[in-house]
Amino acid sequence: MKNLKKLFLSLFVTVTAVVSCGDPELPFEIYDTMKTGGYARLMSQTGEFNYFDQANSKVTLEVEYYDKNKGQDIASYAISVEYIDTKTKGAKNVAKKAMATIESSAFATNSDGYLSSTIEIGFAATMTLLGQGVADIDGGSKYRYHMVITMKDGTTYDAATTDSNLESSSPFSALFQKDISIVCPSDLAGVFSSTGSAKAGSNWPGAGQATSGNFEWTATPEGNLYPVKGGDFSYGAYKAVGYSSVPAGTLKNQDACGVLSAVGSSQWGEVYTFAAVTRQADKKVMYIDWSNDYGEAGEVYLTRSDKDWPDLSN
Numbered sequence: 166m167k168n169l170k171k172l173f174l175s176l177f178v179t180v181t182a183v184v185s186c187g188d189p190e191l192p193f194e195i196y197d198t199m200k201t202g203g204y205a206r207l208m209s210q211t212g213e214f215n216y217f218d219q220a221n222s223k224v225t226l227e228v229e230y231y232d233k234n235k236g237q238d239i240a241s242y243a244i245s246v247e248y249i250d251t252k253t254k255g256a257k258n259v260a261k262k263a264m265a266t267i268e269s270s271a272f273a274t275n276s277d278g279y280l281s282s283t284i285e286i287g288f289a290a291t292m293t294l295l296g297q298g299v300a301d302i303d304g305g306s307k308y309r310y311h312m313v314i315t316m317k318d319g320t321t322y323d324a325a326t327t328d329s330n331l332e333s334s335s336p337f338s339a340l341f342q343k344d345i346s347i348v349c350p351s352d353l354a355g356v357f358s359s360t361g362s363a364k365a366g367s368n369w370p371g372a373g374q375a376t377s378g379n380f381e382w383t384a385t386p387e388g389n390l391y392p393v394k395g396g397d398f399s400y401g402a403y404k405a406v407g408y409s410s411v412p413a414g415t416l417k418n419q420d421a422c423g424v425l426s427a428v429g430s431s432q433w434g435e436v437y438t439f440a441a442v443t444r445q446a447d448k449k450v451m452y453i454d455w456s457n458d459y460g461e462a463g464e465v466y467l468t469r470s471d472k473d474w475p476d477l478s479n
Contacts, residue, residue: 202322203232203239203314204339208281213388214288214347216304216422222288224345229279230272232316236280242267243313244284248295249344251424252303259295261311269317286310286345304422307346314341349422351389355472356381361465363402368460376401376465382418390417390428398427398437399455402463412437412457425477427455435459439479448473 205228212224230236243266248259272280291308292298314322324341358379365372378401382391396413397403403411415429416437427437441454445466451474456462467474 202320203230203236203316204322204341205230205242205282205312205314207340207343211386214308214345216302216347216349219288219292219299224286226284226286226340226343227281228284228340229275229277229281230314231279235278236272238317239272239280239314240269240317241315242282243315244286245311245313246291246294247309247311248297248302249307249309250303251306257301257303257306259297259301261309262294264291264294264310288347302347304347304349305424307344307421310343310345312341312343346389346419346421348389348420351420353391353418353420353475354382354384355469357467357469359400359465359467361400361402361463363406364454364456364462364464366456366460366462369406369462371406374402374405376405376463380467385417389420391420392417398431399461399463400465400467402461402465420477423475423477425453425479431457433459435461442477442479444474444476450474451477 208227208229210224210226213222214224215222228242230239230242232238244264245261246264247261248257249255250257267282267284269280272282275281292302311323316322322341356379359377361376363369363372363374363376376399378397380397380400381394383394385391393400393413393416397411398416399412412431412433412435414432414434416427416431417429419426419428425439425442427439430436435457437455437457439453439455441452443452444450445452447468449469449472451467452464453467454462454464
């Protein structure tokens, strides 16, 4: 069950404390003399890359720079970008290319006393940098931006050298990597009923348990991201197998020009994947085959009464 995760952590801490009681005192490094790094924190994001309006589309990121001296030890913040083709399975991929470097002299101090930057990333500018025309991009594919912090002592930090918790945990929101999908106008918010079942998984009891319920996808300012109102990204499967809680966290359904995917993570850090997304012959019914990286899975039929589902895929 889900609470086993927390139980195992508590047991580990307890056992570690007991074993440590008899250990000899070891020298430790005073924090003020320790070598520490820095990162940029994503404070807000606005805008989108609209497939139908490339010239005017942009995404604006507001970031704050963090280190033990409120960003004063950071020398620069470099951005590079690659194109990831998810529509034709990599045929149009474009390798990573350097885009811009923001020197510390361009940082501004915000109202909280931290150094910060407003970063505008243009759709057309990104295409030009990577040598792309309209025929080279597809709705549902994405650009992946990579960020590197360089400290004034010459050390560097990026996604490969930073603990993933800094990036995925909302208190930190460390911005070392950012995916921006090419989207089309989307309107999936609404109420629907569901039927389905839990599927076999490595950490999943009661496979085959029937699921049902009523759910709602709510609209968000991003326009193409839809959280499940009240949580439960399993659409009843967690309750069917006996769990007392449901997966929520930052999980959302993303509609990128008809390609539906799960973004974000549950409150336990689980990432979800859709193996199949198919509108049925009855266009008010959509089938989703989902799983997560903890070993849980299920399938569900979502039936709405207000309108037809668009022809979505995974």
